[in-house]
Amino acid sequence: MNRKLLLVSNSTLHGGGYLQHCQEHIQHFFGQEVKRVLFVPYALHDRDAYTKTARDKFQSLGYELDSVHEAANPVEAVRKAEGIFIGGGNTFRLLKALYDNDLVTEIRKRVLQDGIPYMGSSAGTNVATISINTTNDMPIVYPPTLTAISLVPFNINPHYLDPDPNSRHMGETREQRIVQYHEELGTPCVLGLREGSMLLVEGNKASLLGTTNARLFQRGKQTTEFEPGSDLSFLLIDAP
Amino acid sequence: MNRKLLLVSNSTLHGGGYLQHCQEHIQHFFGQEVKRVLFVPYALHDRDAYTKTARDKFQSLGYELDSVHEAANPVEAVRKAEGIFIGGGNTFRLLKALYDNDLVTEIRKRVLQDGIPYMGSSAGTNVATISINTTNDMPIVYPPTLTAISLVPFNINPHYLDPDPNSRHMGETREQRIVQYHEELGTPCVLGLREGSMLLVEGNKASLLGTTNARLFQRGKQTTEFEPGSDLSFLLIDAP
Numbered sequence A, B: 001m002n003r004k005l006l007l008v009s010n011s012t013l014h015g016g017g018y019l020q021h022c023q024e025h026i027q028h029f030f031g032q033e034v035k036r037v038l039f040v041p042y043a044l045h046d047r048d049a050y051t052k053t054a055r056d057k058f059q060s061l062g063y064e065l066d067s068v069h070e071a072a073n074p075v076e077a078v079r080k081a082e083g084i085f086i087g088g089g090n091t092f093r094l095l096k097a098l099y100d101n102d103l104v105t106e107i108r109k110r111v112l113q114d115g116i117p118y119m120g121s122s123a124g125t126n127v128a129t130i131s132i133n134t135t136n137d138m139p140i141v142y143p144p145t146l147t148a149i150s151l152v153p154f155n156i157n158p159h160y161l162d163p164d165p166n167s168r169h170m171g172e173t174r175e176q177r178i179v180q181y182h183e184e185l186g187t188p189c190v191l192g193l194r195e196g197s198m199l200l201v202e203g204n205k206a207s208l209l210g211t212t213n214a215r216l217f218q219r220g221k222q223t224t225e226f227e228p229g230s231d232l233s234f235l236l237i238d239a240p
Helices: A018-030 A047-060 A074-082 A091-100 A103-110 A174-182 B020-030 B047-060 B074-080 B091-100 B104-112 B174-182
Strands: A002-007 A036-040 A062-066 A084-086 A118-123 A155-161 A192-195 A197-202 A207-211 A214-217 A225-226 B004-008 B036-039 B064-067 B084-086 B118-121 B155-158 B190-192 B199-204 B205-210 B215-218 B225-226
Touching: A002 A018, A018 A197, A047 A062, A047 A174, A047 B104, A062 A174, A074 A103, A084 A103, A091 A103, A155 A174, A174 A192, A174 A214, A192 A197, A197 B020, B004 B020, B004 B064, B020 B118, B020 B205, B036 B047, B064 B225, B084 B104, B091 B104, B155 B174, B174 B190, B174 B215, B190 B199
Parallel strands: A002 A118, A036 A062, A036 A084, A084 A118, A155 A192, B004 B118, B036 B064, B036 B084, B084 B118, B155 B190
Antiparallel strands: A002 A197, A192 A214, A197 A207, A214 A225, B004 B199, B190 B215, B199 B205, B215 B225
């Protein structure tokens, strides 16, 4: 399998600019073969403004950026893309728009069969996984399913957040929410990507990049911590 | 309209026991006419343990508690109920189970037509509103719709949380998430109920109870703060 994915937890790290914390990884990922990246701005309401932000950043890194929302035919734009970047925002809105525009199957085909590189950040990382069941976002719209592009057979929780021991807030912690997911039958692994971390997938090899640890939740098993540089290829084996 | 609702933000307030912060309101709400309350434990996985917790609390307040999950026929149990309490947990799981058991229409009928009192806390408050579009919970299961029991024509965000000015976390604040909801067309008001607050609805009169302010979000309008004791009856007029 040709699969080539860069799945980033967060678009902006505290104190930095848009995609600044992962810009060297982006350049290494798209390399010199890719000249133009196809951007999917569906997760935010103002697609024009979002495209400008992404375009400015990608141009500064040496890539032209086309937005799928500017294309006369979005499916055709995906068919011609050299590489894809789906940005963050609201995951429900993003997934619904991907289905509304018939892009889910098409992106999956291009990435898994044709091997074009796929980068996601935040919501764009959620939709790259098996489903959006572990998004942090508010369900502001109702997508036709929670099943996502399924470029990997597990779930990711982006912006993973450790419990704050000083908090007086009684809402569930992130860990409690993921444990509730795993109370349901047949639910796959959930990789909690803290802000600052990202997953690089090349074929059947997955490794953790960035500056923070990731936390892995498996149904009925102990949670595990992984440091940057860890080999997470075992996650790509298709079994819950 | 006979409607009688007590919609509580949170089941437990920091430092207190289960439903302790609202126990006097509960007694005042169900009064002396109601002897038995029908409990809906669907939002948590362990329904037996959850029922025991709720039963112990309600018995201490002078009410017998039957759980709908112990009934041979849940619809029949709702038809016979003197009062209903839906507890917190995961809102998606709760709403899906309400639909799976054909209870949404039945509860609506009992509350709006027959006037039996309905109490909800957290997820149980979410499902009492027009939809669960403004839940904080993780979509661990996929309900057949986000439309809920619709006992009121607006949304509630329970456990409403103000932004933490010291946070370095870059995920959206609660306010940003609700603003994203209001970017969608035709979305109704969202009442942000901070922990410690609750909404009492009697017929066409609504008032804020508890110890914390509530924050009201209206599409295209300025957000507003309301203190405990405020009259919020205008929210019951059916218009976004």
